[in-house]
Amino acid sequence: MPIELSEERTRHRIARRIAKEFHDGDVVNLGIGIPTLVSDYIPEDVRIIFQTENGAIGAGPAPEVPDLRFIGAGGRPFVIMPGGCFVASDLSFGLIRGGHLDATVLGALQVSQDGDLANWMVPGKMVPGMGGAMDLVVGARRVIIATTHTTKRGEPKIVRKCTLPLTAKGVVKLIVTEFAVFSIEKGQMKLLEIAPEVTLEDIKAMTDADFTVAEPLISMQGVEEEEEEE
């Protein structure tokens, strides 16, 4: 792969693109890492309710003075939004498992072409635990994966079949990388958008999976805003 974007640009491009997926009123849980950045790119006229699995509904931005009594799942303080509320963990996961979340955005180690997700465990390494991830991907109506297209060593992360231990089977609906956007419907992956730096051939080369190509295949949304900024 000749093309390589800076880590900063990669992260923000993915977050910006995912932010376009939401509709007014959506209840969304953002995982740690790139997903956290998504909240920075929500259009002003779209009101998203951010849920954190430790019990906040309506989590807002970081406060000026940190208060550890209001923290997100990553441990970072936030301000509760007007009309927000706090619930205990059983109800929090009831909302998650019961289909009351419109979407969850999470990172991935691997995603398979039929929507299997591996994002919690690398065999041989110390296992930190799955936390709320397994519940989130099983329960949220829409699972959106935010991930670099390949590993740092250039290995495909979008694969025919996951080799790493699964978080869940057949749950992923959308994959957004710095170079492409794929949907997965009924076990069938489709390339929807492609970044300006790459060709369809490039995508094929760095994706170890079968996918169809949308017609028309459009340029990845949001990248033009990026150019404007810089």
Add this chain to the structure above:
Amino acid sequence: MPIELSEERTRHRIARRIAKEFHDGDVVNLGIGIPTLVSDYIPEDVRIIFQTENGAIGAGPAPEVPDLRFIGAGGRPFVIMPGGCFVASDLSFGLIRGGHLDATVLGALQVSQDGDLANWMVPGKMVPGMGGAMDLVVGARRVIIATTHTTKRGEPKIVRKCTLPLTAKGVVKLIVTEFAVFSIEKGQMKLLEIAPEVTLEDIKAMTDADFTVAEPLISMQGVEEEEEEE
């Protein structure tokens, strides 16, 4: 059976005797009918917390002005005691099923010598539904039955084996009638107390069950208070 007490005396005798079973701090659910009367006989130095399955913890006496926003399971208004609180039905039954109630007091159609209880359904008659009874008798640490010794037609209600559909198996720990008090431990029924109007032979005649007799067999507690009053 030559002896027959007035309905009023029967009901109050049973309630008064059961009230002696409680200890300071006990959390108790009282069923409708005779069990409701039990609260009138709790000694002043014993603080009982009355729970109602529709979500009150710390239900008190009837208010001067009825308010339907505070009602017991029988639909009757009460005053919430200081330090009381309200919970939703899932937690209310969690408390019941989870062993957080010290006792429940319920009526019976039949009780068997090994603690089976039938108190919700007479075949052929319209079934009103079991309400919370099945959960209460399975969950409370101690199930106390308040019942007349026989039916109005003189048939035994304490039997070898219930012929009516069960509410639960092997749950009853104490039976209090107007004439006797029986305990049931490890499937073995024992006569503990006997009313002054009857002999052991009378009890045997109106009880269709095997039971051992406590030594000493004492006179039913509370009956003497009754005499004093009248």
Add this chain to the structure above:
Amino acid sequence: MAKKVIKPVVSAAEAAKYVRPGMSIMIGGFNYGGIPYTLVEALVEAGTGDLTLISNDTAYEDVGHGKLVAKGQVKKVIASHVGLNKKTGQFFMEGKLELVLYPQGTFVECIRAAGFGLGGVLTPTGVGTVVEEGKQVIKINGQDYLLDLPLRADVAFIRAYKADRMGNLTYFGTNRNFNPIMATAADYVVAEVDSVVPIGELDPNEVVTPGILIDALVVKGDNYYANRT
């Protein structure tokens, strides 16, 4: 798909239109308490029929959703106790009404299972009784448990105390009962409340039902019981 952030405050008559013939409807309440009387009255007036009613009880024949039964709008009742409404028993005996009875703790837990995305409920309640009939019995650590399945509805009519425009709810007294649980287990949830307060007025620590579960709000009317509960 998402519910509205700012909940519409509608009339009871309007809310009753969400209920169409043949639907299943959960209605909160226990005996007199916590019934969404104004909503129920509107549904009685609308005359919508062929309903499956999921409610702890069927109230009294002339009170609350007891009237739905008495007027013949209900084809099936799923409840824990129906003894106070004579019409429920009568119609059942006459074969005009299907009736499914649950132990009350199982009933609420089955609703919660539906709302919380669980596959069912494993309860010791009812083991060795007729309630066991037709149910899977699962032995866990030597004890038997009944497997009861989740209970879901098309619409839920619930009763709360205060709401803000984002649909957050608090409850009052024994009116709470099944209402917070039913709010989790229906496709469309309407809450009847004493009052709708501005956003930010409810303490976020005191909210019991998060607004994300609610579709619409109705302010209680001057129905006899609505006024008293």
Add this chain to the structure above:
Amino acid sequence: MAKKVIKPVVSAAEAAKYVRPGMSIMIGGFNYGGIPYTLVEALVEAGTGDLTLISNDTAYEDVGHGKLVAKGQVKKVIASHVGLNKKTGQFFMEGKLELVLYPQGTFVECIRAAGFGLGGVLTPTGVGTVVEEGKQVIKINGQDYLLDLPLRADVAFIRAYKADRMGNLTYFGTNRNFNPIMATAADYVVAEVDSVVPIGELDPNEVVTPGILIDALVVKGDNYYANRT
């Protein structure tokens, strides 16, 4: 058997004595939030060992109950995420610590099942993953669910906001998390609170945990994190 009506307000050191070597202990909290820091500190000082710790996470090695792990007081951890405490991973890798990991939603539901008298939990979470290993899979309406068993403890140390002397509790912010559920599932429950108010001061509609579940109260000390949470 009954718990006291008026709860004793004890020192953290005194409460720590209820925990004896070999016991299982639930500790509330999620990351920094809602840990009963004062109670945990007292348990660290008491040095009680051989514990089974049931907690969502093991905090950080120098924070809260993370110290119990770091000091070697814990023989077994049951949790959903332990990645932030390096000692947990290290001791596990060295074979010094037994570790059982649950998906977080399953974890809390298993605790609730114990406290609510249910036989287990039927969840779709973890189906088709390593979490399935050793667990019964039950098919309900064509979908697979894992059967997870109840989780109970000898003692629970929880963190609440206000208490009255009857043990009724309210919570504040994201400190709530697992605390109200753990209050239901242990033989002996101690709540660390910001303040103890007179009976009657808490609105009965705003109480989250009924006092009948609580054995003793501890007022938070001036621990660094206790002061900040």
